[in-house]
Amino acid sequence: MINPILVVDDDPGFRKLLETILAGEGYPVETAAKVADARRLCSSHSFSLVISDLKLPDGDGLDVQKWFAEHAPKLPSSSSPASVPSPLPSMP
Amino acid sequence: MAGLLLVLPLVLLVNALLMLRELEQARGAFLRNKAAEIAARLEQLPIQQVTEEEPALLDVRTYGPSDSAAEPSIRPFFxxxxxxxxEESSPSGFRAWVPYHTPAGARLARLDLNPKAADFLTARPRQNLYLSIAVALMMGALMAYAVWAREKQARLARLAELGQMSAVLAHEIRNPLGALKGFLQLAQERATGDTRIWLDTSLEQTGRLEQLVKDLLAYARAPQPKWRVISWREMEIRLRPHAPLVAFHAADFQLRTDPDMLEQAVLNLLRNAIEAGDQVSLHAEPGLIRVTDNGPGIPPELRPKLFQPFVTTKAQGTGLGLAIVRNLVRALNGNVQLTNARPTGACAEIRWSTK
Structure with missing residues (x-):
């Protein structure tokens, strides 16, 4: 069982789209709408990948990246500019 | 205030006209008096001397009673x-007939006076009149300019509001549209038969909406050029993949521009040309990029508003393409114009100073 992928995006449409695509490929997925939710989820889950939107209501994607870099140093992450999903990095 | 601005010069104008009319009458009286005075002097002095002493007198001729037999018109005087x-219509302008008396008996003088001798009376009011006309014209022009400037200001404010509204709308539409397109693509990948065709069409329509949103954002955003020097070759490499059938005619040269903005402007022109005709060529040289097509050309009724937003002849156009081109080219310190080419087609030119 691999650890889930965390999708952080405040736009519900994009969040659902990414979740659908990734789940369709067989990956377990968790979603968060803002930075605070992502941090909370991190305390209860281990993630194999975090994909985050750059602009979020309580911070930006780089904050998410920085926070995860400090708290889960082995985790790869991707920040997508303005809700446009960037290509998915290869899974660890 | 505006009313006063217009009334004041009108009052000045009417006043100057009335004064001029009064003095025109005084001018006639002055010349009559002059004629009477000359006639009185003829009673005392020889004609020669009177002529020499009076600069306003152009010509004088005198008649005696015996002349009235040959000239019936002077008989009433005798x-x-x-x-x-x-007789003000005489060739000299002012001719007076005045009888006078000499020791030898009654005589008649025909005096031709120079009407200019009385010009000193009307010269100043005439100047005033011209001054009033000039002031009235200037005030009128000033008023017209004020009205025009106010309308322009209002138009610009409306456009700015429209731009802001478009930007907000476009931004709000873009995200849900992206998700919608993503789900449509997912569904399309799994669909078969008719459903797949319907989803194809849905995706095409989403593409149109995407283009509209992109155009609206491009139009509403004030372009901020990032200047750098590039070679024309670099620009051509950027453009060619989007316009494989366009004939490029250009020797390489250097230009200082924002390559992204220039590329977008030229691409919009190329897109129009490609949609209009089947032969499109692009010519470039320092200070000029010209895109020519062999399509039907620009309809005359569209010419005055070509670069206004939302003006289009296409069934599926946003009418923003040329408005965006103009915004971009202006931000690059250039100008763009569209003319009809000969024998047919349209010719779009982007020009900029090379100094």
Missing amino acids: NGQELFRL
Whole structure:
């Protein structure tokens, strides 16, 4: 069982789209709408990948990246500019 | 305030006209008096001397009673029926007939006076009149300019509001549209038969909406050029993949521009040309990029508003393409114009200073 992928995006449409695509490929997925939710989820889950939107209501994607870099140093992450999903990095 | 601005010069104008009319009458009186005075002097002095002393007198001729037999028109003077006659239409302008008395008897003088001798009376009011006309014209022009400037200001404010509204709308539409397109693509990948065709069409329509949103954002955003020097070759490499059938005619040269903005402007022109005709060529040289097509050209009724937003002849156009081109080219310190080409087609030119 691999650890889930965390999708952080405040736009519900994009969040659902990414979740659908990734789940369709067989990956377990968790979603968060803002930075605070992502941090909370991190305390209860281990993630194999975090994909985050750059602009979020309580911070930006780089904050998410920085926070995860400090708290889960082995985790790869991707920040997508303005809700446009960037290509998915290869899974660890 | 605006009313006063217009009334004041009108009052000045009417006043100057009335004064001029009064003085025109005084001018006639002055010349009559002058004629009477000259006639009185003829009673005392020889004609020669009077002529020399009076610069306003152009010509003088005198008649005696015996002349009235040959000239019936002067008979009333010798009968005592007429004391003064004026002919203002004579060649010299002012001709007066005045009887006078000499020790030898009654005589008649025909005096041609120079009407200019009385010009000093009307010269200043005439100047005033011209001044009033000039002031009235200037005030009128000023008023017209004020009205025009206010309308322009209002138009610009409306456009700015429209731009802001478009930007907000486009931004709000873009995200849900992206998700919608993503789900449509997912569904399309799994669909078969008719459903797949319907989803194809849905995706095409989403593409149109995407283009509209992109155009609206491009139009509403104030372009901020990032200047750098590039070679024309670099620009051509950027453009060619989007316009494989376009004939490029250009030697390489250097230009200082924002390559992204220039590329977008030229691409919009190329897109129009490609949609209009089947032969499109692009010519470039320092200070000029010209895109020519062999399509039907620009309809005359569209010419005055070509670069206004939302003006289009296409069934599926946003009408923003040329408005965006103009915004971009202006931000790059250039100008763009569209003319009809000969024998047919349209010719779009982007020009900029190379100094």
